[in-house]
Amino acid sequence: DFGHWFKAIGDRAVTFDGASQDTPQAHWVGKALQTGDEDLAIGILRMLDCGANNAFDALNAEVNDTARSIEYLNGILPLASEGADEVLAGHGISKETREKVLAKSHCTPPDNYFITSDDMIGKAGVWAHFGLWDFNKAQMFNTLNKKEYKSNKSDYIALLKSRFNYSEEQAEEMYRQITSLSDSKAVNDWISPWPGYASDVRGCSKGGNASTLRCDLGNGAFAAVDLIEMEIRIPTPQGTQWPASFVYPTESGIEEKRYENASIGLSIVLIPTGTDSFANMFVSQEIAKSMFTRLFFMEGHGLSHFDKFADETSLTRQRIIVWKVDWDGLDKNVHPALQPIATLPPEDAIASEGNNTATGSTA
Known part of the structure; x- marks a missing residue:
């Protein structure tokens, strides 16, 4: 939504702004935020910087199947060019098509x-909805509404079986x-x-011993966390x-850790907040491990391609974190609260003992 501001004040191009919310970039940016695959x-991000949606356009010009082209792109984007x-x-x-696609998906990005x-x-x-857009379902729906299939169920069933291996x-x-929609x-x-x-993010406190947590879920409910086995349960x-x-x-x-016997349709994320202290929140499972969750709530912990550039709070107390993308991804971020004390310089170790609040950059 603020892309025009970034463009004007930063005097640089943006990947996505309010004017492009009805373009394919909405899916790709949403996917980058929603995925748990760094x-x-x-x-x-590299593809969008190299050529917006042009890699898809070049590929689909030959494949002529939107869902299949998206599937192919998702398969190659995590890979090196070769x-x-x-x-x-x-x-x-x-x-010829491969060269066109890779020129727009695997260039040397800015x-x-x-x-x-x-x-x-x-x-x-909204961003997760666009990022999780199921192009197979969309294609099935749009195909059924074509004239040749709308009143011909047998041909449509045959198409589903051949195209989607149903x-x-x-x-x-x-x-x-589809017909019930x-x-x-x-x-x-x-x-x-x-x-x-x-x-909201809610606090956790130590339970009966040092290896258990009692995490507030609101309205008097709580989750019990075993820090040794990393198990969670909700007594009711x-x-x-x-x-x-x-x-x-x-x-x-x-x-x-997924639970087959889950009785609550949400995930719980455990968030480090300081040395040996945690908070928690309820999240839809689709975004529990997402890039946004990890970058905004967990200081980019475990990620290699995002270096913290700035971390500010606005006058309206809105936190804004800027990450510089490290295309090479050589160093892995470690949350300040999870940084082993033994690896810190002596003066930092002393400061850490006196302040359990996670601050600063993980870049």
């Missing part, structure tokens, strides 16, 4: 500054889902969810319940 996120070329060749893409800010928390439903039962179920909102909701941050009068997943920091990055 290599994919960096590949997307590997990407091999993958495209494996899909039967011509040498400097990039990636912004994460407080206002993006409330907008997560069984007869799967094709029938997809046909049933009542309006454009139902279609939009069916194609992609609207994930979000379902709670109706019995123990579990979240969809539990996302927590390790020494080198982030892990996610």
